[in-house]
Amino acid sequence: MNNKLIALVIGGMLILAACGEETQPTKDESVEETAVMPEENVGQEQVEKDKENEKEPEEEEAEAEEPVEENTTAVDAASGEASPLLSKGDMTSFVFNETGEFSIYCEPHPVMKMTVIVEEGASNSGELTLDIASYEFSEDSITVAPGTIITWTNQDSAQHNVAFE
Numbered sequence: 001m002n003n004k005l006i007a008l009v010i011g012g013m014l015i016l017a018a019c020g021e022e023t024q025p026t027k028d029e030s031v032e033e034t035a036v037m038p039e040e041n042v043g044q045e046q047v048e049k050d051k052e053n054e055k056e057p058e059e060e061e062a063e064a065e066e067p068v069e070e071n072t073t074a075v076d077a078a079s080g081e082a083s084p085l086l087s088k089g090d091m092t093s094f095v096f097n098e099t100g101e102f103s104i105y106c107e108p109h110p111v112m113k114m115t116v117i118v119e120e121g122a123s124n125s126g127e128l129t130l131d132i133a134s135y136e137f138s139e140d141s142i143t144v145a146p147g148t149i150i151t152w153t154n155q156d157s158a159q160h161n162v163a164f165e
């Protein structure tokens with residue numbers, strides 16, 4: 001009887017010991033899993049960065065479309081009108097629907113002046129492009145037909161604009 005009890009106790013201890021050994025590997029696995037987690041987070045961050053990189057080209061396309069919109073939405077030329085300040089490469093457009101003489105100047109540099117004369121039957125019509133360069137408008141005076149759209153592009157590093165007296 002005693003031998004059987006001892007055998008049972010030893011057997012039970014062996015089983016417990018075996019169970020204890022079995023639980024250790026599962027603990028190791030859980031440690032490995034938590035060790036893997038940071039790598040997965042890094043992967044997610046990289047995916048988020050990739051998404052951000054994908055967004056940038058869309059923003060550049062939207063900026064590139066702005067000058068086209070300015071050309072199609074020319075402001076009516078009229079006394080008191082003025083474009084925003086134009087940085088290098090910026091454009092502004094005005095449509096000259098009414099006949100008459102329009103005195104134009106640059107607000108930051110009032111010595112910069114030009115005249116647009118609008119006359120029926122003038123040879124200049126449709127859409128014209130003028131530059132602002134070296135602190136001068138590219139034409140001192142220009143005669144256009146009613147409905148002509150003039151687009152000015154600033155070629156200087158200095159800011160200029162197109163203002164109507």
Ligand SMILES: [Cu+2]
Pocket residue numbers: 106107108109112135159160161
């Ligand atoms: Cu100016």
